[in-house]
Amino acid sequence: MIHAIEQFAAIAATVLFIFALYWMNDPKTARRGVYAGVAGMAVAIAATWIQPEIIHHAWILLAIAAGFAVGVPLSRVPLTAVPQRTALSHAFGGLAAGLVGTAEYYLWLHEGPEQFTIFRMSALVVEIILGFLTFTGSLMAAGKLQEVRWIPQRPVTYLGQNFVNLGVLAAAVVLGVLLVLYPTAAWAGRAFPLIIALALLFGILLIIPIGGADMPTVISILNSYAGLAAVAMGFVLDSKLLVTAGALDGSSGLILSIIMCRAMNRSFTNVLFGAFGSVKKVKAGGEQKEWKQESVEGAAQLLEQASQVVVIPGYGMAVAQAQHKVRELYDQLTKRGVTVRFAIHPVAGRMPGHMNVLLAEADIPYPALVEMDEINPEMPQCDVALVIGANDVVNPAARTVTDSPIYGMPIIEADKAKTVLAIKRSKNPGFAGIDNELYVQDNTWMLFGDAKSVIGELVKQFAGSGFH
Amino acid sequence: MTDYWSMLFVFVLATFIGLGVIRRVSRLLYTPLMSLTNAISAIAVVGSLVVAGADYPKTIRILGAIALFASMTNIISGFLITDRMLKMFKKK
Numbered sequence: 001m002i003h004a005i006e007q008f009a010a011i012a013a014t015v016l017f018i019f020a021l022y023w024m025n026d027p028k029t030a031r032r033g034v035y036a037g038v039a040g041m042a043v044a045i046a047a048t049w050i051q052p053e054i055i056h057h058a059w060i061l062l063a064i065a066a067g068f069a070v071g072v073p074l075s076r077v078p079l080t081a082v083p084q085r086t087a088l089s090h091a092f093g094g095l096a097a098g099l100v101g102t103a104e105y106y107l108w109l110h111e112g113p114e115q116f117t118i119f120r121m122s123a124l125v126v127e128i129i130l131g132f133l134t135f136t137g138s139l140m141a142a143g144k145l146q147e148v149r150w151i152p153q154r155p156v157t158y159l160g161q162n163f164v165n166l167g168v169l170a171a172a173v174v175l176g177v178l179l180v181l182y183p184t185a186a187w188a189g190r191a192f193p194l195i196i197a198l199a200l201l202f203g204i205l206l207i208i209p210i211g212g213a214d215m216p217t218v219i220s221i222l223n224s225y226a227g228l229a230a231v232a233m234g235f236v237l238d239s240k241l242l243v244t245a246g247a248l249d250g251s252s253g254l255i256l257s258i259i260m261c262r263a264m265n266r267s268f269t270n271v272l273f274g275a276f277g278s279v280k281k282v283k284a285g286g287e288q289k290e291w292k293q294e295s296v297e298g299a300a301q302l303l304e305q306a307s308q309v310v311v312i313p314g315y316g317m318a319v320a321q322a323q324h325k326v327r328e329l330y331d332q333l334t335k336r337g338v339t340v341r342f343a344i345h346p347v348a349g350r351m352p353g354h355m356n357v358l359l360a361e362a363d364i365p366y367p368a369l370v371e372m373d374e375i376n377p378e379m380p381q382c383d384v385a386l387v388i389g390a391n392d393v394v395n396p397a398a399r400t401v402t403d404s405p406i407y408g409m410p411i412i413e414a415d416k417a418k419t420v421l422a423i424k425r426s427k428n429p430g431f432a433g434i435d436n437e438l439y440v441q442d443n444t445w446m447l448f449g450d451a452k453s454v455i456g457e458l459v460k461q462f463a464g465s466g467f468h
Numbered sequence: 469m470t471d472y473w474s475m476l477f478v479f480v481l482a483t484f485i486g487l488g489v490i491r492r493v494s495r496l497l498y499t500p501l502m503s504l505t506n507a508i509s510a511i512a513v514v515g516s517l518v519v520a521g522a523d524y525p526k527t528i529r530i531l532g533a534i535a536l537f538a539s540m541t542n543i544i545s546g547f548l549i550t551d552r553m554l555k556m557f558k559k560k
Contacts, residue, residue: 011555018485025492027557034551037508048470048514054521056529063520063533067540076542082499082549089506089546092538099535100515103528119472223502230509235475237515244482249509251486256498302469339542343551346495353498360556366496367559439479 002051004064009047010241018039019246027366044241068111069157079361080318083350087142089383090226094134097229099198101127104236105192109184116183119240123235125176127209127426128192129294130229136203138222143349145208145215162273165205172198188429200343206272210341212315213392215350217260217271224253241323256352263346263372265398265408291427294445296454302445306383306419309333310375312412313350314356316389316425320451326388327362341368343412345393385417387438389425389451422446444465499555507546513539 023410038340077085101124108115137269143151159291178190195329210218227249234242261268294302303309309329317323333340342364348355356369379385387394394414414420415438422439424446438444447454493501506540519532 010481013511017511018489020504020508020510021489021493021501024497025505025557027493027494027554028499030494030500030554030557031551033504034547034554037504037550038547041507041511041513041547042515044511045517048517049521052516053523055523056520056521058535059529060517062534063516063536064540066537068544071541071544071546072548074545077549079553082503082553085545085549086499086502086506089503089542091541093506093509093512094533096516096538096542097508099531100512103519103524103531103535107519107524107528195535201553219502222522223506227505227509230512231479233512233515235472237518239514240475240478243479244513245508245511247479247482248486248489251483252490252501252505255487255490256502258510276544334519344495350500351499353496353500355558356496357499357553360496360553360558363556363558365560366557369496371553413470420477436480448507 006047006051007044011241013040013044013241014244016043017248021248023053031043058175076226078321079148079357080321083215083219083354084145084358086351087138087145087222090219090222091142093132094138097233098128098131098135098199099231099279101131101236102196102447106189107218109189112224118180120178120236121183121231125180125194125195127229127232128175128196129172129233130225132196132199133203134222134225134229136200136201137207138226140204140207141210141215141218141222144210144212145415152208154176154211155209157209161205162211163462165202165273167380168198168202168205172202174440182435193466200314209273210271213270213347214348216347217257217264217266217351217353219351220253220256220260221268221272222253223259224250225251227251231306260347260352263410264406272429273298276285277393289440291439291446292444294421295445296447296457296461299445300458301459302387302419303329303333303338304462306338308382309338309384309386310379310382310414310417311340311342311386311388312348312390312394312414313342313359313388314390314393315350315354316353316356316423318349318389319449320425320453321366321388322388322455323358323449325369325452325455325459328357328459329462330364332370332459336462341370341375341461342370344369344370345390345412348390348393371411372412378414380418382417383419385414385420387414387420387422387424388455389423391424391436394438396438397436400437414438415441416446417441421447423447423449423451425450485502489499496557497554500550501544503553507543507550510539510542513543 017040020033020037096307230246396415397412398409400404516536520536
């Protein structure tokens with residue numbers, strides 16, 4: 001009877017999880033999705049907890065209390081830190097899968113070696129390798145995003161890097177296969193920690209050569225791994241609920257990874273083993289064109305006389321926390337009858353959807369947020385394209401310079417607008433270290449400075465005297 | 469003994485359901501989507517619950533309790549931050 005309750009709860013939770021994701025298809029119904037997810041989770045936890053084999057309740061309560069103590073503050077981070085938080089949660093997911101796999105292995109090694117079928121043992125090896133490599137990989141990614149001091153931000157590459165990385169992974173896999181074949185051999189109990197160590201090491205090595213511009217893709221791939229680790233855990237524990245929920249997470253990560261890769265015109269292997277950021281600058285041949293700098297007053301005038309303004313935000317807007325000032329500018333311009341829209345590149349920022357969340361936080365209505373494919377055909381009618389801290393995603397070199405590392409990447413065609421205003425923190429090239437032709441175009445005017453203060457100045461121009 | 473084929477069957481079907489549902493998710497909501505799926509995949513909590521709470525040797529249960537803590541953190545922070553972000557998306 002009590003076992004039937006558990007089975008029934010698993011089915012109910014599965015249905016609720018699928019609805020949770022289904023309701024995410026529209027911002028209007030999305031919050032319902034969260035409630036469905038919470039309900040599914042509560043049902044599944046309750047039905048497991050009441051099972052008779054669970055007797056140490058104090059331990060469980062303690063662990064849950066600790067989860068609350070850490071989880072609640074983690075949910076209140078500023079939205080600019082959401083990429084780090086997400087990477088951290090992938091790390092926790094990987095860790096949980098890895099630890100449960102380890103616990104089950106030693107449990108069966110001592111108490112029930114007949115449990116070690118080839119299938120289960122294979123799933124267990126996949127679970128710990130994926131779990132632990134996701135753990136360290138995601139920690140590294142979170143560290144890079146948080147700009148922790150001893151983790152290098154720039155991609156670190158060295159000769160034979162891919163050889164070393166794949167060697168470490170191959171060693172873990174070979175040991176894993178041996179363990180599948182001889183799970184109870186005399187050396188097995190010692191080989192197991194070695195696999196864990198290799199997986200942990202591989203996770204670190206995998207992220208070392210990754211730069212900030214690749215983070216949206218890498219976070220999506222780690223998301224997928226965390227889901228697959230949960231699937232493997234489901235196979236080990238014989239739980240269809242775990243397999244289903246893990247598969248939902250895994251396929252979500254997979255779809256996001258594919259979208260991110262397409263948005264950069266790169267393949268998975270190229271992201272993971274290509275070390276994007278280390279590419280040398282495009283050769284500085286030909287005449288060196290000069291920037292043209294514009295004053296805040298001039299920029300405000302340009303914006304006021306426009307009828308169509310397209311704002312193109314990038315990571316620079318997030319770093320400067322400029323989204324609220326952007327909202328004020330949006331208000332000032334719409335009040336004057338200017339149509340303002342926001343063009344969102346899929347890989348703008350440090351994770352999928354990063355810009356949308358920041359702009360939504362600043363109360364910009366979501367119908368004003370437009371996707372790249374939708375806005376590009378309209379760019380020639382746009383009077384002013386206002387680029388805020390975006391660089392590679394508006395670089396026309398992606399269309400024209402065949403030997404550029406970003407060649408072929410779909411971009412927001414800011415260069416086709418009648419006038420371009422670009423706010424840039426410094427005169428250095430962007431994260432990928434590539435020169436941007438857009439900034440020296442005839443119709444481009446630069447505003448140098450921190451995005452937040454530059455836009456603040458612009459807003460002052462509108463709010464203050466002179467403009468009606 | 470476990471019926472492995474039916475487990476694989478579930479996995480394949482769930483993956484396709486996942487692909488079908490996720491493909492329809494609004495592009496605006498990719499960040500909350502990621503935190504939501506993350507919270508959902510923390511269903512690994514049911515595995516940790518058994519390892520931490522059943523009558524197993526102490527070292528095993530310690531591993532289970534740490535895993536339970538990690539999953540619980542993901543559930544709590546995942547659902548809370550998803551809702552916090554979704555609240556911000558307004559039409560007007």
